[in-house]
Amino acid sequence: xxxxxxxxxxxxxxxxxxxxxxxxxxxxxxxxxxxxxxxxxxxxxxxxxxxxxxxxxxxxxxxxxxxxxxxxxxxxxxxxxxxxxxxxxxxxxxxxxxxxxxxxxxxxxxxxxxxxxxxxxxxxxxxxxxxxxxxxxxxxxxxxxxxxxxxxxxxxxxxxxxxxxxxxxxxxxxxxxxxxxxxxxxxxxxxxxxxxxxxxxxxxxxxxxxxxxxxxxxxxxxxxxxxxxxxxxxxxxxxxxxxxxxxxxxxxxxxxxxxxxxxxxxxxxxxxxxxxxxxxxxxxxxxxxxxxxxxxxxxxxxxxxxxxxxxxxxxxxxxxxxxxxxxxxxxxxxxxxxxxxxxxxxxxxxxxxxxxxxxxxxxxxxxxxxxxxxxxxxxxxxxxxxxxxxxxxxxxxxxxxxxxxxxxxxxx
Amino acid sequence: xxxxxxxxxxxxxxxxxxxxxxxxxxxxxxxxxxxxxxxxxxxxxxxxxxxxxxxxxxxx
Numbered sequence: 001x002x003x004x005x006x007x008x009x010x011x012x013x014x015x016x017x018x019x020x021x022x023x024x025x026x027x028x029x030x031x032x033x034x035x036x037x038x039x040x041x042x043x044x045x046x047x048x049x050x051x052x053x054x055x056x057x058x059x060x061x062x063x064x065x066x067x068x069x070x071x072x073x074x075x076x077x078x079x080x081x082x083x084x085x086x087x088x089x090x091x092x093x094x095x096x097x098x099x100x101x102x103x104x105x106x107x108x109x110x111x112x113x114x115x116x117x118x119x120x121x122x123x124x125x126x127x128x129x130x131x132x133x134x135x136x137x138x139x140x141x142x143x144x145x146x147x148x149x150x151x152x153x154x155x156x157x158x159x160x161x162x163x164x165x166x167x168x169x170x171x172x173x174x175x176x177x178x179x180x181x182x183x184x185x186x187x188x189x190x191x192x193x194x195x196x197x198x199x200x201x202x203x204x205x206x207x208x209x210x211x212x213x214x215x216x217x218x219x220x221x222x223x224x225x226x227x228x229x230x231x232x233x234x235x236x237x238x239x240x241x242x243x244x245x246x247x248x249x250x251x252x253x254x255x256x257x258x259x260x261x262x263x264x265x266x267x268x269x270x271x272x273x274x275x276x277x278x279x280x281x282x283x284x285x286x287x288x289x290x291x292x293x294x295x296x297x298x299x300x301x302x303x304x305x306x307x308x309x310x311x312x313x314x315x316x317x318x319x320x321x322x323x324x325x326x327x328x329x330x331x332x333x334x335x336x337x338x339x340x341x342x343x344x345x346x347x348x349x350x351x352x353x354x355x356x357x358x359x360x361x362x363x364x365x366x367x368x369x370x371x372x373x374x375x376x377x378x379x380x381x382x383x384x385x386x387x388x389x390x391x392x393x394x395x396x397x398x399x400x401x402x403x404x405x406x407x408x409x410x411x412x
Numbered sequence: 413x414x415x416x417x418x419x420x421x422x423x424x425x426x427x428x429x430x431x432x433x434x435x436x437x438x439x440x441x442x443x444x445x446x447x448x449x450x451x452x453x454x455x456x457x458x459x460x461x462x463x464x465x466x467x468x469x470x471x472x
Contacts, residue, residue: 023442023443023444025444027444027448027451029451029452039448039451041444041447043443043444057443057447059447061451146423147423147425147426148426149423149424194439196424196429196432197424198424199424199428199429199430199431199432200431200432200437202432202437202439204439256459258459262439264437264438264439266431266432266434266436266437268431274431274434274436274437275436276434276436276437278439282459284459286459288458290458290459291459292457292458292459294459300436301436302436308435308436310436314453316453316457318457318458318459321458339456340456340457340458340460341458346453346457348453354435373442375445377452379452379453381456401452403448403452405444405445405448407444
């Protein structure tokens with residue numbers, strides 16, 4: 001079965017040498033909160049010499065923020081429907097005060113050296129959007145042992161991110177005052193071992209330590225605290241205030257440990273039609289007392305010599321962070337209404353098709369790619385009846401999201 | 413100890429590794445898919461962090 005070099009994406013863990021190529025992709029995302037994004041991107045790789053490869057990848061996101069619940073309207077008893085921008089989609093975004101669409105640009109550059117199973121790669125990542133900047137140097141090392149049946153890998157990265165106030169918070173609630181910005185940093189170190197057990201079996205285990213510190217909150221997650229007694233704000237209109245709103249406040253330091261394992265088992269029950277099962281398990285725990293389990297399974301099968309199908313099922317569950325409560329009094333040290341710190345379970349199902357274009361097409365037309373792929377993922381989240389998250393998004397109780405992605409690869 | 417254990421594994425000759433290079437036998441998704449996952453799922457999960465794309469986006 002023909003395997004184009006462009007499919008051997010520079011996955012440093014597998015220590016394979018990639019040739020020159022270009023990958024183009026487009027992604028569309030939407031969720032139950034009417035958030036959507038369009039994301040075109042590319043990845044270009046150039047083999048500078050037999051040992052050196054350079055690559056640049058970049059993406060542009062056009063993201064809607066229209067479904068975010070506006071800064072809490074404390075005059076409204078209903079912090080969701082009364083304030084959701086969904087009802088006034090033609091208005092400017094209630095949070096940023098700017099367009100309901102924002103753009104995010106990210107790029108990653110890598111320079112990779114490989115020789116006889118030893119691979120070293122340095123990279124640099126940057127992203128920029130209206131109110132957030134991120135940059136990170138990265139280092140990846142991989143070394144093959146035992147006739148390249150074993151690969152040990154080490155990955156290090158250091159993110160230096162910055163929230164910038166672009167009038168994103170309600171007046172008088174600027175968490176960045178007086179500096180005008182807030183810094184968040186993150187270091188990640190991962191060690192891995194990959195082993196080929198048979199000509200159809202591959203296993204990998206990894207351990208990762210993540211340390212983040214600085215401003216780990218977000219200025220967009222207002223925490224609503226119900227007042228014991230409504231306060232009459234305007235006797236003329238008989239308007240009462242039922243809630244006080246607070247900015248999200250999270251600890252300024254977090255340390256996490258991640259252990260993961262992957263098994264890929266191929267099979268050849270159908271002659272000349274390879275199939276495989278991939279099972280990935282990931283366990284995460286941090287000192288905010290949040291832990292999670294992820295099980296990501298894929299079944300892939302070649303339908304013809306050059307067309308394969310992949311079915312994916314991903315299960316995710318997490319516990320709550322220790323400072324998360326259904327109701328706050330308003331005097332707690334840490335407060336959040338972000339669903340990502342509450343207990344929930346999510347299920348994802350997906351389908352993907354990929355294949356090769358006929359070689360004679362490329363011989364006759366230079367613009368014809370060597371390979372293509374298309375996939376759809378659908379995710380549903382179960383918040384276990386938790387009623388706290390309504391403060392942030394209007395559809396956190398029945399959240400679902402769909403991701404569509406397609407791409408093509410060229411080999412030079 | 414780990415190296416010793418791994419060295420005792422049966423070695424797969426290079427000529428028999430064709431299947432292991434196939435796109436459906438990879439341990440990781442391709443770069444674009446990995447970026448997509450990093451974009452759309454962990455950012456909405458409490459166990460995020462450590463991967464590419466620590467920045468915002470997608471209505472975050």
